[in-house]
Amino acid sequence: MTYAAPVNDMVETIRSAAGFEQAVADGVYGDLSLDLVASVLEEAGRFASERIAPLNRVGDEIGSRWSDGVVTTPPGWKETYRDWTAAGWNALPAPEQWGGQGLPAIVQAACAEMWNASAMSFALAPLLSAGAVEALIAHGSEELKQTYLAKLVAGEWTGTMNLTEPQAGSDLAALRTKAVPNGDGSYRITGQKIFITYGEHDMADNIVHLVLARLPDAPAGTRGISLFLAPKFIPDANGNPGQRNDVRCASIEHKLGIHGSPTCVMVYGDEGGATGWLIGEENRGLNCMFTMMNAARLAVGLQGVAIADRAYQQALAYAHERRQGRANGAPAGEMSPIIQHPNIQRKLLTMKALAAAARAICYRTAAALDRAHLAADPAERARGAAHASLLTPVAKAWSTDIGVEAASIGVQIHGGMGFIEETGAAQHLRDARIAPIYEGTNGIQAIDLVTRKLPMNGGAVAQAAIAAMRQTATQAANAQVSAGAAFGDAGARLRDAAESLDRATAFLLQQQAGNNPDAALAVATPYLRLFGIAEGLDALLNIALAAARAIEAGDANPAHASRIQIARFFASNIAPEAQALEQIVLRGGDAVLDAQDALVA
Amino acid sequence: MTYAAPVNDMVETIRSAAGFEQAVADGVYGDLSLDLVASVLEEAGRFASERIAPLNRVGDEIGSRWSDGVVTTPPGWKETYRDWTAAGWNALPAPEQWGGQGLPAIVQAACAEMWNASAMSFALAPLLSAGAVEALIAHGSEELKQTYLAKLVAGEWTGTMNLTEPQAGSDLAALRTKAVPNGDGSYRITGQKIFITYGEHDMADNIVHLVLARLPDAPAGTRGISLFLAPKFIPDANGNPGQRNDVRCASIEHKLGIHGSPTCVMVYGDEGGATGWLIGEENRGLNCMFTMMNAARLAVGLQGVAIADRAYQQALAYAHERRQGRANGAPAGEMSPIIQHPNIQRKLLTMKALAAAARAICYRTAAALDRAHLAADPAERARGAAHASLLTPVAKAWSTDIGVEAASIGVQIHGGMGFIEETGAAQHLRDARIAPIYEGTNGIQAIDLVTRKLPMNGGAVAQAAIAAMRQTATQAANAQVSAGAAFGDAGARLRDAAESLDRATAFLLQQQAGNNPDAALAVATPYLRLFGIAEGLDALLNIALAAARAIEAGDANPAHASRIQIARFFASNIAPEAQALEQIVLRGGDAVLDAQDALVA
Structure with a gap:
C-alpha cells in the first residue's frame, strides 16, 4: 500500500478543528452525522488507496501524450476515471437537483485530499470539472x-x-x-x-x-x-x-x-x-470566476496537504525499514532503523505536524464555506462567508508552501535513494511544486490577504480569528492531561503567536490606511506565513484538547496521545518562527523598498 | 548570456569577508595579490560563461547515457572538458611539483563556484578528481x-x-x-x-x-x-x-x-x-578519506552557492523582462515589469542575500583551510585548521539548503513558466536538490557540528567565532554612511543573532556534557541553521563595512550601496529567524524525543 487515507485523523480534524458539532447544532449540516461522514471517508479512502494510488507512478513515468491534437492519458487512467465516476465520487458535492449527492464542502475537502494524495495529476480533472459546475449553477x-x-x-x-x-x-x-x-x-x-x-x-x-x-x-x-x-x-x-x-x-x-x-x-x-x-x-466574467475562486483555491490548498501527507507516509515507511548507524541505547553490533535517530524523528514530525496543521486550516475553510452556503441565519451566512474569505488565501498559500517543504524533507529522509526517480520521493517534490504557482500564485494570495481580506469589516474578521486563538491558548495553558502526553508550553506558544499576529495585523492595516501600500506589499508573504502558523497551531491545539478530554474519559486509543504530541511539537519547533515573522513584518519592509541598487540586471 | 560570473562580488568577498589582506599580512599567501586573484577569476568567469554555461541545458535534456557498460556524456561535454583542462583550470589548486599552479583554496573556491554555476553536472568530474589528487598527495x-x-x-x-x-x-x-x-x-x-x-x-x-x-x-x-x-x-x-x-x-x-x-x-x-x-x-582508509573530506564538503557547499546565484541571475533577468500588473506609482495603462512589485523584490533580495551569505561562509572556510596549510606559524596553522573544521559543516549544509531554497524561489518568480522545463528554472531546483544529500547528508553535517566541532578545545573555537560576530556587530552599529545606503539596525540584529548562538551553543555543550546526547541531536539541524545565519550576517556586514569605507572615501561605484542594502536586507528579513531557532534549540528537543506515539508506521 503506497497510500492509506488517514480517515481517523480526518474525522477528528473535521470534528475538533473545523467545529463540526457546533455547525450541526447551528443547523448548518441538517441531519448529517459525523458517523455518516466517517463512513463516506472510509469508502473514499478505499477507492483512493486501492485504485488511484497505484496510478501515481505510471502517471509520472509515462505521462499524458500529445499527438496531432489528440491527448492520451497514462495507461489505466481512463478505466479508473470511469469506475470512479460510476461509483458517484464526482457527484459528491453537487446539488441533488443535478444528480449530485449534495454533501457539504467539508466532506468534499477530505475526499479531495484523498484523491490528490493518491494521484494529484489524476485528481486535477475533477477539480476543474467542479469549478465549471459551480460557475454554471451560479451564473x-x-x-x-x-x-x-x-x-x-x-x-x-x-x-x-x-x-x-x-x-x-x-x-x-x-x-x-x-x-x-x-x-x-x-x-x-x-x-x-x-x-x-x-x-x-x-x-x-x-x-x-x-x-x-x-x-x-x-x-x-x-x-x-x-x-x-x-x-x-x-x-x-x-x-x-x-x-x-x-x-x-x-x-x-x-x-x-x-x-x-x-x-x-x-x-x-x-x-x-x-x-x-x-x-x-x-x-x-471576472465576477463569475470569483464565484468559484474560493472553492478552487481551497482545492489547491488541499493538494498541498495531500502531497505533504503522501510524502510523509512514504518517508515514515522508509525510516522504519532503512537501517544505518546505531542509535543511542540500541543494541551493540547492529544498525538501527533510521527512525530511531532523533534527527530523523525531527524531520518526520515536521512533515506530519505541517500536514496536520494545513489539513486543519483547509478543513476550517471548507466549514466556513458550508456555513456561508447552508446556515439558516443570514448573519451566520455572512459570518461564514467572511471567515472563508479570510482563510482562503492562507489555506491556498500556506498549505501549498508546506506541501513543497514536506516533500523536500521526504526526499532528504531517503538520502541518496531520494534522488533516484524510481523511489518516488522525488515525484512528490516535483508534483508539489506547481501548487504554489497556479490558481493565483502564493504571492498573489499574500497580497489578497493583506490588501483585501484584512481590511474586511474594518479588520473585525481578522480580529475574530485572533480572539479565537487567544481563547484556545488559555484552554491549552490550563489543560491537564492525566495520561498519555503533556502539552508542555504549547498554550503559551499559541498566545505568543496570536499576539505577534495581532501586532503584525495592526501594523499592516496602519500602513495601508496611511497610504503606504508598498510597505505592506513588501512583507505580505511573511505575514501570510505568520497567519498560517498561528491558525495552524490553534487548530492543532483544538484537536489536542479534544484528545486530552478523551484520555481523561478513559479512552486508551494511542492516537490521542499522538495528537497532543504533534500539537506540542508544532508549538515548540515550528511556532517560535511567529515572533521572527512579526519582526520581519514590522521592520523588514523598508529594507526591501530601499534596495534599489541591489536589483539592477 | 545565461550566466555571468559575479567577479567583483567574489573578489570583494575574498577581501572583506574572508580576510584576504590580513592573511597576506600574516604571510599565508606569499606574494599573491588581490589583483592577481581578480585576473584569474576574470579568465575563469569568461570560460565559465562562454563555454560551460551553454552546456547546462543539453546536459539536463540529453544527460549521460549508458549502453553496455559504456557511458556517453552529453554532446559537447568531451570537447569542452578537453579545452578546459588544456587551459589549465583542472591544475589550478594542485602543487607545482605535480604540474599544478599551486593557487590557494580561496581562489579554487571562487573558480569552483563558477564551474558549478555554469553547469553543476559538468563540474562534478573535476570535483571528484581533486579529491583523488588530495588523497594521493597526503597518503x-x-x-x-x-x-x-x-x-x-x-x-x-x-x-x-x-x-x-x-x-x-x-x-x-x-x-x-x-x-x-x-x-x-x-x-x-x-x-x-x-x-x-x-x-x-x-x-x-x-x-x-x-x-x-x-x-x-x-x-x-x-x-x-x-x-x-x-x-x-x-x-x-x-x-x-x-x-x-x-x-x-x-x-x-x-x-x-x-x-x-x-x-x-x-x-x-x-x-x-x-x-x-x-x-x-x-x-x-577512513582516515585517508577524512583528509579530503573538508575540501570535498566545502566543494559541495559551493555548489549550493553556485546554483543559488545562477537561479538568481535567471530570475532577475526574467523579472526585468516580464510585465504583469501595474506597480504603485507606475504610469497608468501599461503593465509594469514584475521587478517593480515589492513582493517580487523581496523574493529576489532573498535569493541574492542568501547566495551572498553562503558564498561568504564558503570562502571563509577556504581561507581557513589556506591558513591551516600555508601559515608559517604552527599555532596559526592549528587555528586555521580548527576554524575550517568548525565552519565546514556549516558551509556544506547551510549553503546547500539555501541552494534549494533559492532555486525554488526562482521557480516561483517565473510563475507558470517556472514549471515548464524549457524555461530552465526548474532544472536548477532539480540539480540543487542533491547537494544537501551527498558528501554526508545535511543531517550528518548538523550532527558533526554539534557533537564533534562545538566541543573542540573546550568550546573555544566556537567562542572565537561568536566573539568575532560581536565585534562586527559593534562596528556595524557605529557605522555612519554619508552616502548611498544605511545600515538600519543591522548591527543590533547581528548582536541578537550572536547572543542567540552563544546561548544555544552553551545549551548544547551542557546537554552533551550531561550525558543527554539525544537532546542535542534532536535540535542539531536548527542549530546549524542558526549558526549559518549568524555567520552569514557577520560576513555580509564585514563586506558592507568595507563598502561604507569606500563610499566615505568618495568611491561612487553603486556596488557599494548595493552591498550595504543586501546586508541590511539579510539583517532585517532573514536574521530575525535566529531568535526563533534559539528557542527551538533550547526548548524544542523534548517534544521531539517525547513523540513516540506519533511516529508509528
Missing part, C-alpha cells in the same frame, strides 16, 4: 444548465477553466481572446489560451471549456472580460456530443511534475471561431 | 604518486570516490567490498559500489577509482576499512593506459537532477577481481 442560463450540468456532475463530461494567455497570467486585464456575437445567442470565440489543465484528454466523451474573452467594444482591463462556455463537441438535439467545435489542443507542456495531467495550449478559431455561449452577464 | 606511496598524480592534475585522467554500497550510506561501518593481497604488492578487489559520480564516462583516457574495501580478517566496523586505488586501465610501463581492469559500470541511475553527471553502479570483480593498490596504511 448559467437555464438552457446551459439543462444541457451541461447533469453530464458534468456525473463526470461523463469534464470541465476546464481557460483564463491564462501568454501575456496574461496573474494580470487578467491583459486578455486578448475575442468573442463576437453570432446573432443567434451564440458567440464566435478566437484566441489562444495556455496552461489549460485537462484541456484535451481521452477520459470523457466531451470537454466543457469555460473561457474568458472580450466582446467587441468591451472596456479595456478586467471590466471588459466576459465568461463563455465552449464545448469540445456541441451537444446535439438529444444532448449527446455532436458537431466538433473549432477549439483544439495545439500542444501540451513538458513540465517539472504532474506529468499525468495534460497542460494544454488551446487554440480557438483555427477555422473561423469556436461556438460559445455567454455565462452570466456581459463584461462580468 | 599515496611514491610509486602511486609518480604514476597517477601528473595525469590527474592535468585532467587527462579523472578520479572517483567509491564509498557507498547499498547497505552502507551514511554508515560506512557496514561496508562489504573486499580486497585480498595478490602477494606482489597489489590487491584483488571484489564488490559492488553505488552512487559513484563519473564512475564511467568518455571525457578522459583513464579513470582512477579510490575504493574503500575490507582486507581479510580486518576488524569489523570503520576500523577495518582500507583505501585502494583501482584504475580503469592499468598503466603500462610508459605510464599510458594499458590492460583493462576488472571494474565495470553496470548501470547509471535515473535521477531527479544533474542528468549530465553519470551516477554509476560499479562492479568490481566480475572476472575474479579488480587490481588495486593500497593508499596509506591498512585499516586506516
Whole structure:
C-alpha cells in the first residue's frame, strides 16, 4: 500500500478543528452525522488507496501524450476515471437537483485530499470539472444548465477553466481572446489560451471549456472580460456530443511534475471561431470566476496537504525499514532503523505536524464555506462567508508552501535513494511544486490577504480569528492531561503567536490606511506565513484538547496521545518562527523598498 | 548570456569577508595579490560563461547515457572538458611539483563556484578528481604518486570516490567490498559500489577509482576499512593506459537532477577481481578519506552557492523582462515589469542575500583551510585548521539548503513558466536538490557540528567565532554612511543573532556534557541553521563595512550601496529567524524525543 487515507485523523480534524458539532447544532449540516461522514471517508479512502494510488507512478513515468491534437492519458487512467465516476465520487458535492449527492464542502475537502494524495495529476480533472459546475449553477442560463450540468456532475463530461494567455497570467486585464456575437445567442470565440489543465484528454466523451474573452467594444482591463462556455463537441438535439467545435489542443507542456495531467495550449478559431455561449452577464466574467475562486483555491490548498501527507507516509515507511548507524541505547553490533535517530524523528514530525496543521486550516475553510452556503441565519451566512474569505488565501498559500517543504524533507529522509526517480520521493517534490504557482500564485494570495481580506469589516474578521486563538491558548495553558502526553508550553506558544499576529495585523492595516501600500506589499508573504502558523497551531491545539478530554474519559486509543504530541511539537519547533515573522513584518519592509541598487540586471 | 560570473562580488568577498589582506599580512599567501586573484577569476568567469554555461541545458535534456557498460556524456561535454583542462583550470589548486599552479583554496573556491554555476553536472568530474589528487598527495606511496598524480592534475585522467554500497550510506561501518593481497604488492578487489559520480564516462583516457574495501580478517566496523586505488586501465610501463581492469559500470541511475553527471553502479570483480593498490596504511582508509573530506564538503557547499546565484541571475533577468500588473506609482495603462512589485523584490533580495551569505561562509572556510596549510606559524596553522573544521559543516549544509531554497524561489518568480522545463528554472531546483544529500547528508553535517566541532578545545573555537560576530556587530552599529545606503539596525540584529548562538551553543555543550546526547541531536539541524545565519550576517556586514569605507572615501561605484542594502536586507528579513531557532534549540528537543506515539508506521 503506497497510500492509506488517514480517515481517523480526518474525522477528528473535521470534528475538533473545523467545529463540526457546533455547525450541526447551528443547523448548518441538517441531519448529517459525523458517523455518516466517517463512513463516506472510509469508502473514499478505499477507492483512493486501492485504485488511484497505484496510478501515481505510471502517471509520472509515462505521462499524458500529445499527438496531432489528440491527448492520451497514462495507461489505466481512463478505466479508473470511469469506475470512479460510476461509483458517484464526482457527484459528491453537487446539488441533488443535478444528480449530485449534495454533501457539504467539508466532506468534499477530505475526499479531495484523498484523491490528490493518491494521484494529484489524476485528481486535477475533477477539480476543474467542479469549478465549471459551480460557475454554471451560479451564473448559467437555464438552457446551459439543462444541457451541461447533469453530464458534468456525473463526470461523463469534464470541465476546464481557460483564463491564462501568454501575456496574461496573474494580470487578467491583459486578455486578448475575442468573442463576437453570432446573432443567434451564440458567440464566435478566437484566441489562444495556455496552461489549460485537462484541456484535451481521452477520459470523457466531451470537454466543457469555460473561457474568458472580450466582446467587441468591451472596456479595456478586467471590466471588459466576459465568461463563455465552449464545448469540445456541441451537444446535439438529444444532448449527446455532436458537431466538433473549432477549439483544439495545439500542444501540451513538458513540465517539472504532474506529468499525468495534460497542460494544454488551446487554440480557438483555427477555422473561423469556436461556438460559445455567454455565462452570466456581459463584461462580468471576472465576477463569475470569483464565484468559484474560493472553492478552487481551497482545492489547491488541499493538494498541498495531500502531497505533504503522501510524502510523509512514504518517508515514515522508509525510516522504519532503512537501517544505518546505531542509535543511542540500541543494541551493540547492529544498525538501527533510521527512525530511531532523533534527527530523523525531527524531520518526520515536521512533515506530519505541517500536514496536520494545513489539513486543519483547509478543513476550517471548507466549514466556513458550508456555513456561508447552508446556515439558516443570514448573519451566520455572512459570518461564514467572511471567515472563508479570510482563510482562503492562507489555506491556498500556506498549505501549498508546506506541501513543497514536506516533500523536500521526504526526499532528504531517503538520502541518496531520494534522488533516484524510481523511489518516488522525488515525484512528490516535483508534483508539489506547481501548487504554489497556479490558481493565483502564493504571492498573489499574500497580497489578497493583506490588501483585501484584512481590511474586511474594518479588520473585525481578522480580529475574530485572533480572539479565537487567544481563547484556545488559555484552554491549552490550563489543560491537564492525566495520561498519555503533556502539552508542555504549547498554550503559551499559541498566545505568543496570536499576539505577534495581532501586532503584525495592526501594523499592516496602519500602513495601508496611511497610504503606504508598498510597505505592506513588501512583507505580505511573511505575514501570510505568520497567519498560517498561528491558525495552524490553534487548530492543532483544538484537536489536542479534544484528545486530552478523551484520555481523561478513559479512552486508551494511542492516537490521542499522538495528537497532543504533534500539537506540542508544532508549538515548540515550528511556532517560535511567529515572533521572527512579526519582526520581519514590522521592520523588514523598508529594507526591501530601499534596495534599489541591489536589483539592477 | 545565461550566466555571468559575479567577479567583483567574489573578489570583494575574498577581501572583506574572508580576510584576504590580513592573511597576506600574516604571510599565508606569499606574494599573491588581490589583483592577481581578480585576473584569474576574470579568465575563469569568461570560460565559465562562454563555454560551460551553454552546456547546462543539453546536459539536463540529453544527460549521460549508458549502453553496455559504456557511458556517453552529453554532446559537447568531451570537447569542452578537453579545452578546459588544456587551459589549465583542472591544475589550478594542485602543487607545482605535480604540474599544478599551486593557487590557494580561496581562489579554487571562487573558480569552483563558477564551474558549478555554469553547469553543476559538468563540474562534478573535476570535483571528484581533486579529491583523488588530495588523497594521493597526503597518503599515496611514491610509486602511486609518480604514476597517477601528473595525469590527474592535468585532467587527462579523472578520479572517483567509491564509498557507498547499498547497505552502507551514511554508515560506512557496514561496508562489504573486499580486497585480498595478490602477494606482489597489489590487491584483488571484489564488490559492488553505488552512487559513484563519473564512475564511467568518455571525457578522459583513464579513470582512477579510490575504493574503500575490507582486507581479510580486518576488524569489523570503520576500523577495518582500507583505501585502494583501482584504475580503469592499468598503466603500462610508459605510464599510458594499458590492460583493462576488472571494474565495470553496470548501470547509471535515473535521477531527479544533474542528468549530465553519470551516477554509476560499479562492479568490481566480475572476472575474479579488480587490481588495486593500497593508499596509506591498512585499516586506516577512513582516515585517508577524512583528509579530503573538508575540501570535498566545502566543494559541495559551493555548489549550493553556485546554483543559488545562477537561479538568481535567471530570475532577475526574467523579472526585468516580464510585465504583469501595474506597480504603485507606475504610469497608468501599461503593465509594469514584475521587478517593480515589492513582493517580487523581496523574493529576489532573498535569493541574492542568501547566495551572498553562503558564498561568504564558503570562502571563509577556504581561507581557513589556506591558513591551516600555508601559515608559517604552527599555532596559526592549528587555528586555521580548527576554524575550517568548525565552519565546514556549516558551509556544506547551510549553503546547500539555501541552494534549494533559492532555486525554488526562482521557480516561483517565473510563475507558470517556472514549471515548464524549457524555461530552465526548474532544472536548477532539480540539480540543487542533491547537494544537501551527498558528501554526508545535511543531517550528518548538523550532527558533526554539534557533537564533534562545538566541543573542540573546550568550546573555544566556537567562542572565537561568536566573539568575532560581536565585534562586527559593534562596528556595524557605529557605522555612519554619508552616502548611498544605511545600515538600519543591522548591527543590533547581528548582536541578537550572536547572543542567540552563544546561548544555544552553551545549551548544547551542557546537554552533551550531561550525558543527554539525544537532546542535542534532536535540535542539531536548527542549530546549524542558526549558526549559518549568524555567520552569514557577520560576513555580509564585514563586506558592507568595507563598502561604507569606500563610499566615505568618495568611491561612487553603486556596488557599494548595493552591498550595504543586501546586508541590511539579510539583517532585517532573514536574521530575525535566529531568535526563533534559539528557542527551538533550547526548548524544542523534548517534544521531539517525547513523540513516540506519533511516529508509528
